[in-house]
Amino acid sequence: MTKPASAVQSIELDCADDSLALEMTRWLSHLRAERRLSPKTLEAYARDVRQCLQFLCEHWGASVTLRRFAALEASDIRAFMAMRRADDIGGRSLMRALAGLRSFGRFLEREGKGKIGALSAIRAPKIGKSLPKPVPIVAAKRFADANERAGETRDPWILARDAAVMALLYGSGLRISEALGLKRRDVPLPGAGDVLVVTGKGNKTRMVPVLQNVLALIQEYAAICPYALKPEGPVFVGARGGPLGPRIIQLTMERLRSALGLPDSATPHALRHSFATHLLSRGGDLRAIQELLGHASLSTTQIYTGIDSERLLEVYKTAHPRA
Structure with missing residues (x-):
């Protein structure tokens, strides 16, 4: 079995049950071994999903189970994005967070753990394009x-x-x-x-x-x-x-x-x-x-x-x- 990423090991059980934490571990291992994503990208994805789980725990007033997470509604995702926006998080970071959640959702669907249609119903936030500034x-x-x-x-x-x-x-x-x-x-x-x-x-x-x-x-x-x-x-x-x-x-x-x-x-x-x-x-x-x-x-x-x-x-x- 692939060794779990350190970012996954930090998930606390009071915001996610064991089954959801296990699936998240397997998802990150898949991204590292099969998709060959960089360690920084894996760390960012893990952090974004962990923040979403912590928000949902407070939002629902209960620990997030795999079944409950698979039944996410669009309003739950919008509430999470609004909370992150209120923390002055930029559009690019919000887009990455949504990309990570969608990747996790697709993984759960392929593994037969549920279909999270709400994630595809959310539009990605608009970000302003800034041109790189070259050195003369x-x-x-x-x-x-x-x-x-x-x-x-x-x-x-x-x-x-x-x-x-x-x-x-x-x-x-x-x-x-x-x-x-x-x-x-x-x-x-x-x-x-x-x-x-x-x-x-x-x-x-x-x-x-x-x-x-x-x-x-x-x-x-x-x-x-x-x-x-x-x-x-x-x-x-x-x-x-x-x-x-x-x-x-x-x-x-x-x-x-x-x-x-x-x-x-x-x-x-x-x-x-x-x-x-x-x-x-x-x-x-x-x-x-x-x-x-x-x-x-x-x-x-x-x-x-x-x-x-x-x-x-x-x-x-x-x-x-x-x-």
Whole structure:
């Protein structure tokens, strides 16, 4: 039997009976093993369903049983969503909560534990689309320059490491987890290759090109790193030789963006946005960019066309004599 997720073990019996808690455990195990959802998504789904169970317990004045949960009505779901909205929860979080509940409901239906039609009767909340804020080209290059931090007291190998990570985020459009998840054997030496095999969301692998100057930065860091970088070990290590955590790179960018006069939106993930936006603005094919980013759907990538259009309109308004 698959080991239950830790998020499920925290469910208290005063809000759900044993049978419902067991089904929730089996559902999360199914999502992890069969759907290969990320641990963060599993944790969020478990938290959302647990919050719903706790609300229903108070709403009904009794512990939530499997039979009672299967008989949910649309008014119960609307009441739960209204309670979450009153707590200033955004539309995106509400949409995720509804998605988690629907997933759990579909699982119960497939297992013959009841059909929760009320979940499909609820409309997903509307959310406003916000465009990612890319980092300007000049600033993105400065993030990948260790000399920008020449006045800091940190070891030179740490400065070289951080510069190499940020060069990789901007140069190949990787998620920070993808960059920090690379093994030493995954990164070719300069001149020996120009492609990385990256493991992204859902353990899906993809091939992405890597610039030779980015490989040179990684090699410069590896050459002065005080720890032996084993082929099967991480290419980027922390101050004590263990795997490098994303928070270190986030803090580094916070310090640099302050020095460069950039807004709070200049994050490691913004370098990934910049990669896509700058490719598109220079004639990159949208389908190719989708593959490079590892997006499952083209609609996810199409948000970058909005950024490019916004930039074109800004140029028009500032440069056209009749604007």
